[in-house]
Amino acid sequence: MFHNNRLSKFWNVFEELEAEFDRQLAGLSHAGRHALPRGVNVWLGDDGAAIDVDLPGRDPGTVELTVEGDVVHLSVAEAANEEGSEKTNWRQRERSTSGWKRSFRLPFSADSAATSAVYEDGVLRIAVPRLAETAPARIEVKAR
Numbered sequence: 001m002f003h004n005n006r007l008s009k010f011w012n013v014f015e016e017l018e019a020e021f022d023r024q025l026a027g028l029s030h031a032g033r034h035a036l037p038r039g040v041n042v043w044l045g046d047d048g049a050a051i052d053v054d055l056p057g058r059d060p061g062t063v064e065l066t067v068e069g070d071v072v073h074l075s076v077a078e079a080a081n082e083e084g085s086e087k088t089n090w091r092q093r094e095r096s097t098s099g100w101k102r103s104f105r106l107p108f109s110a111d112s113a114a115t116s117a118v119y120e121d122g123v124l125r126i127a128v129p130r131l132a133e134t135a136p137a138r139i140e141v142k143a144r
Helices: 002-026
Strands: 040-044 048-054 063-068 071-076 100-105 116-120 123-129
Touching (some): 048 071, 063 116, 063 123, 071 123
Antiparallel strands (some): 048 123, 071 100, 116 123
8 A cells, every 4th residue: 555655646746747837838829839840950971061941831031041150040030921810710720830040059160151051842951061170180190
């Protein structure tokens, strides 16, 4: 009996934590829960990094991209209201139109002048070359 009582108290803590978590999230709008992009991939290589961000249905003109040292900043402005007004009673709406910001810290200084971005088929592809001074250099070891 003692063991079951301790176990019951243990599970009560998790139930209380779950209830509090649900209460905190209850205030978020449906769009707020999906304010960040659903898909982001970051690849690192010797020459730099590549970042892919899923932005289906977004206008590339609403995207702002800046590079500062080793940080890539990405922000997407709020999209225009699609097919309906503020009073539209959506049955299901999974695609967010809210704006958001995201930053990616890289393990090297980026060459901001050579950074490029292309939006194609709903995916923003960002190529961030490594700054030449920070690129790893192979040093030949000579025997005497």
